[in-house]
Amino acid sequence: MFVLVEMTDTVRIPPWQFERKLNESIAEELNKKLANKVVYNVGLCICLYDITKLEDSYIFPGDGASHTKVHFRYVVFHPFLDEILIGEIKSCSQDGVHVSLGFFDDIVIPPESLQQPAKFDEAEQVWVWEYETEEGAHDLYMDIGEEIRFRVMDETFVDTSPTGPSSAEASTSNATEEVQKKEAPYTLVGSISEPGLGLLSWWTNS
Amino acid sequence: MEVKDANAALLSNFEVYQLLTDLKQQRKESGKNKQSSGQQNLNTIMYETLKYISKTPCRYQSPETVRDFLITMKGHKLTKAEKLQLLNHRPVTAVEIQLMVEESEERLTEEQIESLLQTVTSILPGDPEEQQRESPMATEDKGDQE
Numbered sequence: 619m620f621v622l623v624e625m626t627d628t629v630r631i632p633p634w635q636f637e638r639k640l641n642e643s644i645a646e647e648l649n650k651k652l653a654n655k656v657v658y659n660v661g662l663c664i665c666l667y668d669i670t671k672l673e674d675s676y677i678f679p680g681d682g683a684s685h686t687k688v689h690f691r692y693v694v695f696h697p698f699l700d701e702i703l704i705g706e707i708k709s710c711s712q713d714g715v716h717v718s719l720g721f722f723d724d725i726v727i728p729p730e731s732l733q734q735p736a737k738f739d740e741a742e743q744v745w746v747w748e749y750e751t752e753e754g755a756h757d758l759y760m761d762i763g764e765e766i767r768f769r770v771m772d773e774t775f776v777d778t779s780p781t782g783p784s785s786a787e788a789s790t791s792n793a794t795e796e797v798q799k800k801e802a803p804y805t806l807v808g809s810i811s812e813p814g815l816g817l818l819s820w821w822t823n824s
Numbered sequence: 825m826e827v828k829d830a831n832a833a834l835l836s837n838f839e840v841y842q843l844l845t846d847l848k849q850q851r852k853e854s855g856k857n858k859q860s861s862g863q864q865n866l867n868t869i870m871y872e873t874l875k876y877i878s879k880t881p882c883r884y885q886s887p888e889t890v891r892d893f894l895i896t897m898k899g900h901k902l903t904k905a906e907k908l909q910l911l912n913h914r915p916v917t918a919v920e921i922q923l924m925v926e927e928s929e930e931r932l933t934e935e936q937i938e939s940l941l942q943t944v945t946s947i948l949p950g951d952p953e954e955q956q957r958e959s960p961m962a963t964e965d966k967g968d969q970e
Contacts, residue, residue, distance in 0.1 A: 619912065620840045622833040627825040650862040654869035660830050664840070664869055665847060691832060693840055695873075702909055702923055704880070721872035769923070814919040821919060 619703065622667055623660055623694045626687060627651075631675075633682045641669060644688055652692060654721075656803040659775050661696030662722055695722060697770045697806070704767050704818070707760055710744045715760055717768060717808060724802040727768055731809035732760075733816055747816065758820060765818045768808035778803045834904065837912045838882040838890055844874050881914035884949040893947045900940060901931075914948045916941065 629647045631640070645666055652663040671689035678685065697703060705717040705725060715732065717725040729736065733747045739759075747758040760766070778801065810816040848870060877883070890911065897907050902925060909924040918937050922928045928937065 619837060620835040621831055622835055623830050624828040624832045625825060626828060646863075649866045653866035655865070657827065660827055664873055665844065665866065667843065689828070693835060693843065694830075696830075698905060700926075701905070702913065704913070720876040721869055767923075812923060814917075814923045821917070 619695060619697050619701065620664065621661070621694050621696045622691050623657075623663075623696075624670070624689070624691050626689045628685050628687050631684045631686065633684075636684070640672070640675070640686070644669065644672070644686065648688070648690060648692075656775075657694070658777050658803070661694040662804060664693040664695055664721075667691040667693050697773075699770060699772075701770045702767060702815075703770060703808075704765055707762050707764050707766055709762060710738070710760060712738060715745055715766070717766055722804075722806075724805040725768075725808055726805065727808045727810055731771065731807075731811050733811055747820075758817070760817060766810065767815050767818060767821075768810045769812065769815060770806055771809045772807040774805045774807070776801045776803050776805075834908055836882065836890065836908055837877050837880055838885045840873070841877045841882050844870055844877070848874070880912065881948060881950060882912065884951070885911075889948060893943075896943050896947060900936070900943075910940075910944055911948070914944055914950060916945060916950075 627648070629644050631643045631647065635643050648666050653665055654663070656662050667690075669688060669690045673687040673689075675684040675686040677683070703719070705719045708716045708718040708723065710716070712729075714726045714728040716723075717727060719725070729738070729745070732745060733749075735748045737746055737748060738744075739746050742759070744762070745760045747760070749756045749758050814821055893911060894907065897910075902910075906925050910921075913920065913924065915921050915924060918934075918941065921932075921937050921940055925932065932940070
């Protein structure tokens, strides 16, 4: 689920922090910059693992702060393809079941990857697995808050960096565009269409 | 900022759990005299990740159990990713093993799957409450139903 990513960056330490130990200031700055943020094509950064190398610190003219190039390793959430994860159902909608891990929310299981046959119950807004046995069909509801085991099928990274000012069109159209553009930078697509996947309560022996 | 290696190493849930609890301890000890505005992201992600990992079996693990587990797993010929999943999830049924091990019908016989389950449940500690409940001495009182 978690990987170690080696990165380098130049960290700026302002003069009023010079009395602190350099390693501490740098660790704090790196965590401030990266924790809980998604790096494009890398994953969701959790926290600093360690600093592997510190190069010399420089002070440039016009700025009293020191700039240090740092080589470090960061703990990043980046599940590999086909990995099994356990999450909690956050909500259900027509486009599938939304699962959350607490620290990461953008996981969706599309309707075609649910245990078949499945139908969407409009009244309760939940997906239901119509499980057939000799006795008849059982309706297994996928309620909110239930723990669910799923397999990671796909991941999508979206570059959400600002694109700069667009040409001077009417400001109203810009506002609606901005509201629509709130895409998640990192989304996972899961599947529960195999035996053993789905709600934990479906597969326990007790 | 430059990413040198986006996949330098795989971390088990237990290692991340240890790291976060140590970090939390450090920050508690050093006191709250730093400006917390920039630290809010770190606090949030640490709290949520710790909350998630604490619900998984890795909270009962220790470096020794992880080491013993990996040494015992050497005989089973599984890939690194499969061993990592077994370590993180601690499967107790054959169906879970089939999910985590690719093509398990072709690579493992039924006895091998059984022995794999035995290894996993014996070396990796599980929920002590559950193990007590399953023991034959357990009476019928209602324990903590989770």
